[in-house]
Amino acid sequence: MNGTTGESLEIKDIAVDDLSADQAQAELSRLAGEIAEHDRRYHQEDAPTISDAVYDALRKRNSAIEGRFPDLVLADGPSVQVGAAPASGFGKIAHTVPMLSLDNAFNDEDVQDFVGRVRRFLKFDPLMGALAVTAEPKIDGLSLSLRYEQGELVYAATRGDGTTGENVTANARTIKDIPERLIGEVPEVVEVRGEVYMAHKDFEDLNKRMEANGGKVFANPRNAAAGSLRQLKSEITASRPLRFFAYAWGEMSAVPSETQSGMVELFEAWGFRINPLMKRCETVEELLGVYHGIEEDRARLDYDIDGVVYKVDRLDLQERLGFVSRSPRWAIAHKFPAEQAYTVLNDIEIQVGRTGALTPVAKLEPITVGGVVVSNATLHNEDYIKGIGQDGEPIRDGKDLRVGDTVKIQRAGDVIPQIVDIDLDKRPADAKPFDFPTVCPACGSHAVREKNEKTGRVDAVRRCTGGLICPAQATEKLKHFVSRNAFDIEGFGDKQVDAFYKDGLVMAPADIFTLEERDARSLTKLRNREGWGDQSARNLFDAINQRRSVELHRFIFALGIRHVGEGNAKLLARAYGSWSVFYDAMQAAHDETGEAWTDLNDIDGIGHIVAEALVEFFAETHNRDQLDALLGAVSPQDAEKVDASGSPVAGKxxxxxxxxxxxxxxxxxxxxxxxxxxxxxxxxxxxxxxxxxxxxxxxxxxxxxxxxxxxxxxxxxxxxxx
Structure with missing residues (x-):
């Protein structure tokens, strides 16, 4: 972007050290509004729209700007706000002791800095002994404060904005982990705080019930727990399998212990569930050992966590350290790396795609990564799994993966999760190298790795040689044909393709457009099939008829030609303009010589590999036969011509x-x-x-x-x- 656009350079993209005072003021205002909106979506609607990593980055930038321009700190900015205001559907409860949030650490160095800051603030001489710090998993759920008077539960309130929360007392009483009355002798006033969450198995079962009843499924356990606790009808909350861990407190008429760890042990004695993974440590090395151990065991836990929380153990030292802004000086949350987590590789499944490629897929112990429950990951090809190539040499990023391995997975944005590391120390003794199949699991045909005669290189992908006799390839091609970016036939999804193919109703694309005609003659009507009726059958036939004429690029993309994705299909449609011109050109280029072949390769974005795949597709007799049948029912539209009248380069x-x-x-x-x-x-x-x-x-x-x-x-x- 040119520097001539002034402030439109996007202040958000300017490094903090390069901001002017005016720019800093504008950026703090923008960040305050953006963070407040994300807080509202997270705390009020239980529907966050960005990942924790992106949210943390916004707050980190805000803090850095405030540190450089302390005079510009907003009175109601993110550094002094916690959560979001209570939703209007609930009564409000003011917290007698604010429910603050924690600062974050993102790496081991940040933890060392935290302990160093605490020691410096306290002037803690090493000769005074160890500085004990507790470490416990950071539960990814909904914070809740429970007030007891004379041992009886009086009310329950969510965090809200840290000062005022939502009154969810009736709902909290339905959670089995929350006692109505505390056990033993307790102070007159007790406020126990902790996290409401949902176990993985309970989350899966809940989503299955919601789906079966036509309801909306939850994206992850945190959303499910928060949405369930914040129901206006407590009977709905009672039907949801919520749980509660206690780990902190608010107002106490008397504090019966001198340490953080001692208080948490008392919670257990009073009848609460506490996290058994909480540890008391005396060195930074111990803290980091707990963190990395929990990180690796994360997949084996029955609940979601997003980091580890450290707290100075002695309460008198906590009091001396006090608070800064919205968080205590004596505690910090060590977050797990963005979009990464450890889990267990339960199996390796081979899937057959529309081009016959045998694709290995990792079947993982489900775990939440980046706000999404992940149970599958890509494994690329057999060399990737083995860790060595055809020449016996180690390949880049190869893993030697085995079923039972503890693996680190990574997910960024909408990218398919990938395995980025293996913990070999946790490999089962009986784990065996994976034997990649040499026959297609769908049709039993040989599966081979082709050799490029020109380069001598062996293809990384093993492919089924069954072609049209392979049901996996046939159904995948049909699913591709009707998909959103191809023919986009509403109501004709994967389920319908599988069912129609199995029953012999749709074996090739052309069969889709004769389905209504054949149904009219058939004794077994579509409307009488299970899950169908008069209206749904009519809707499907109407949707098919509406797609008898499609844009040229959609038609080309729908054919499922290897290496021809949506982008390449658009390039081809734009270059040739009409189906007849395109088809004739592909026929003329069949011998990979001459003007037609040169023109194809000259299209910017269409390389030799794509060109080769195109002429190979059109050289196959069975492909041309299927095209002839399809073109008897479908008319590809000519590509839209660009109106470039008066352009000096039009037609050039x-x-x-x-x-x-x-x-x-x-x-x-x-x-x-x-x-x-x-x-x-x-x-x-x-x-x-x-x-x-x-x-x-x-x-x-x-x-x-x-x-x-x-x-x-x-x-x-x-x-x-x-």
């Missing part, structure tokens, strides 16, 4: 080469196509114009040899008037 073939400084290559390509030009990836006699930036090499030389017009990037902008 343009090549961009070298480094572009005012736009990215994708932006340049999009601009040229918008102006009616065709963008090519190589220079030939058909090229009209070459736009060359610094570092242009062989393409520039070839253009000069062919006496093709060459202009600079600035010349391009002058030419098109941008």
């Amino acid at each position: 073939t343009v090549v961009f080469t070298g480094s572009l400084e005012r736009m990215t290559r994708d932006e340049a390509k999009a601009m040229a196509e918008r102006l009616g030009a065709k963008v090519s990836g190589s220079v030939s006699k058909k090229t009209d114009l070459v736009v060359a930036g610094p570092g242009a090499g062989s393409k520039l030389k070839k253009a000069q040899d062919l006496e093709i017009e060459v202009i600079s990037e600035d010349g391009w902008f002058d030419l098109v008037g941008a």
Whole structure:
């Protein structure tokens, strides 16, 4: 982005150290609004829209700016706010002792810094003895405060904004882990605080019931627990399997212990469940040992955690340390790395895709990562699993994975989870190397790894040789054909494909468009099948008929040609304009020589591998037969022509080469196509114009040899008037 746009440079992208005072003030205001909105979604609606890592990054930036510009700290900013205001559906309860949140540590060094700060603040001389600190799992649930008077439960309140919470007393009374009356002798006033959560097995069972009853399923156990506790009808909460761990306190008429660990032990004596993994440590090394041990055992726990909490054990030292802003100086939360967690590899399952590829999938012990319950992960191919290639050499990122291994998985955004590490110390003694199948599990045909005769390289993917006789390939191709970015036939999903294929109703794409006609003649009508009726059958037939004419790029994408994804399908549709032109060109390029083959390879974004896959597809007789049958029922629309009247480059073939400084290559390509030009990836006699930036090499030389017009990037902008 050019510096000429001033503040539109996006202040949020400027490093904290580079912010001016005015920019810092604007950024603090923006962060306050954004964090407050995310707090509302998390605490009030139980429906967060960003991951913990992204949220933590927002707060970290806010704190850094406040540290550099202390005079600009907002009176109601994130550093002094906790949670969100109580929802309007509940009565309000003011906390006698605020429910504050914790600062975060993100690595081992942060923990060392925390202990160092505590020692410096207390002037804690090593000769005074060890500085004891407790370590306990940070439960990913909903914070709750329980007030007891004379040992009897009086009320229960959520955290809310830290000062005022929601009155959920009736709902809390339905949770078995929360005693109505405390056991033994207790102070006159006791406020016990902890976390309401849902166990993994209970979460799975609840979602199954919700789905069976047509209800909305929960994304993760935390949302399920929070949504269940905050029901306006306590009978609904009572039907949900909620649990509670006690670990802190608010107002106490008397504090019957001198340590954090002692107080938690008393909670257990009073009738609460406490976390058995809580440890008392005397060195930083011990703390980190507990943290990394819990991190690795995370998958074996029956509840979600997102870190480990450290607290100075002696209460008198806690009192001396006091609080800063919204958090205590004597405690910190050591968060787990963003989007990572340890779990157990229960099995390796082989799936057969539409191109015949045998894809291994890791079946994992379910665990929440990045707010999503993960039970599967990609394993790429057999070399990845073995950790060695065909030549016997170790391959990059190879793992030697075995069923029973404890593995670290990683998930970022919407990316399919991947295994990034193995804890070999926890490998079962009887774990055996995985034997990758050499026959297709779907049809029994040989599964082979093809060898590229030109390069001599063996394909990393093993493929079924069964082709059309393989039911897995056939059903996967059909599922791809009707998918959202292809024909997008409403009501024709995976379930329908599997059922229709099994019963012989739809064996190939063309069968979809004759389904209604055949149904009219059949004695076993679709409407009489289980799960169908007159209206649902009619809706499906209508949806099919509405898709008898589709955009050209959708039609090409739907064919399921190897290496031709949605993006390449759009490139091909734009380059050839109509189905007939495209089909004829693919036929003409079949021998991989001549003008048609050159033109195909010259399409910017279509490389040799894609071009080869295209001509191979159209060379197969059975593919052409299926296309003929399909085209008897479907009409691909011509690609939409760009209105580039008056454009100086309309109809011209343009090549961009070298480094572009005012736009990215994708932006340049999009601009040229918008102006009616065709963008090519190589220079030939058909090229009209070459736009060359610094570092242009062989393409520039070839253009000069062919006496093709060459202009600079600035010349391009002058030419098109941008």
